[in-house]
Amino acid sequence: MIEHKVTIDTVNLASVERTLKRLARAFAMRGKAFSWSLGEPALTQFKNPRGRVYYVQQALLTVVCEEFENAWTVLAKIQPVDINQAAHGQPVIFSPNPTIEDTLTPPHKFTDHCDHCTSGKRGRQTVYTVTDGSAVKQVGTACLLEYTGITPEMAESWLKLKGNSRIDWANNTGERNKRQHPNMSLTNMAVALALYANTHGKYRSNIGRWIFNSWAHAVPTGNGWGEVGYWHPETKKLVVIEKIHGIEGYGTFFGQPDELPQVSEAVWNTAQDIIKYMTDLPGVNNFEHNLRTIAKAHVVTNKTAGYAGGALAGWLKRKPKAAPKPMPTVTSEWLGKVGERMTVLPCKVTFVRRIETMYGISTLTKFIDLKGNQLVWFRSGDRNDLIKGQIIGLTATVKKHDSYKDTKQTTVTRGKIDTKPEWGEGWEQD
Numbered sequence: 238m239i240e241h242k243v244t245i246d247t248v249n250l251a252s253v254e255r256t257l258k259r260l261a262r263a264f265a266m267r268g269k270a271f272s273w274s275l276g277e278p279a280l281t282q283f284k285n286p287r288g289r290v291y292y293v294q295q296a297l298l299t300v301v302c303e304e305f306e307n308a309w310t311v312l313a314k315i316q317p318v319d320i321n322q323a324a325h326g327q328p329v330i331f332s333p334n335p336t337i338e339d340t341l342t343p344p345h346k347f348t349d350h351c352d353h354c355t356s357g358k359r360g361r362q363t364v365y366t367v368t369d370g371s372a373v374k375q376v377g378t379a380c381l382l383e384y385t386g387i388t389p390e391m392a393e394s395w396l397k398l399k400g401n402s403r404i405d406w407a408n409n410t411g412e413r414n415k416r417q418h419p420n421m422s423l424t425n426m427a428v429a430l431a432l433y434a435n436t437h438g439k440y441r442s443n444i445g446r447w448i449f450n451s452w453a454h455a456v457p458t459g460n461g462w463g464e465v466g467y468w469h470p471e472t473k474k475l476v477v478i479e480k481i482h483g484i485e486g487y488g489t490f491f492g493q494p495d496e497l498p499q500v501s502e503a504v505w506n507t508a509q510d511i512i513k514y515m516t517d518l519p520g521v522n523n524f525e526h527n528l529r530t531i532a533k534a535h536v537v538t539n540k541t542a543g544y545a546g547g548a549l550a551g552w553l554k555r556k557p558k559a560a561p562k563p564m565p566t567v568t569s570e571w572l573g574k575v576g577e578r579m580t581v582l583p584c585k586v587t588f589v590r591r592i593e594t595m596y597g598i599s600t601l602t603k604f605i606d607l608k609g610n611q612l613v614w615f616r617s618g619d620r621n622d623l624i625k626g627q628i629i630g631l632t633a634t635v636k637k638h639d640s641y642k643d644t645k646q647t648t649v650t651r652g653k654i655d656t657k658p659e660w661g662e663g664w665e666q667d
Contacts, residue, residue: 451466
């Protein structure tokens, strides 16, 4: 037996008891023990962010149950042909689970009945057939989690694979319901994410829904670049949403995988890496669990597009970082003699920073000459007459020769700045 303890607010007791009764029924159906008890209510003191004290009545809930094992599997999803009419007795749309061998015979008529809550004709539009290997049951969407431990969203994803839904025993049924539920193959979504990453190298907020709602077609424009968007229904022209690198041929993101735009090998490999990242997630939190569920179903819907897009952010975080570029070798030497004036023509400003000390404000300015020799000048006051990258002439007195981070630098004082434009001639631009 397993014991769980949780403190609840008594104001929520009615909602908690309804949930407990549903759990008790689910355990009873499996012959498992499940019981709970509620301790005496007591006032608990809390303090809000402003420091004000308040009290909440709470109680300790103790749940004792046997270990829960779920052995039920969804076999198929069953819907009436026309959801705008009474569902009971209609011909059915039978969608078998494509991940298992299909041995279930489709029913002739839709039966509005749930074996879990033993209720019928309640206006259900969807029922599921489930099995534990020995018995086959029919349950409604609301009872699916309680009966099988499988969420309705998970079962919906399994059964929305392209080409696996079929209409059986439906003849002369009239006009079908016109509502559409678009979906995209996970391969197509991964390729779109890889194209964006190949172009921008970063994540974009809400990228999954952005791709799902606006990336319909791709048109190459040359040199590995292309445009993605959708065809305007009136002008019959492509409404360009984004210019992307890595597109090598025409295609659509809402067709079969073989209808995808031709992409570079690097983009395709990135897409496969993203799918592998989603599949291999341990599922330690809701985000990872949802990504792993999408990967198993291999289909993305409007509801799951946001999660699917989030896979790019997770993949980018786990992507190996490129090795940092080696620092260039600095060959700075000391200039002039301490106490003597010298002139450096030209030199470039490499660093400017305002510094506050106990003696007042000063401006630290660093320079470099054409040979890479570094100079430092602490100027009194808050100076803004020089900017980084500016090329000038400098005449100053050598104050001292010292080193900073093993690099020789010459500290100067009482400097005079010459800003003639010709000092920049011949200097290599950044």
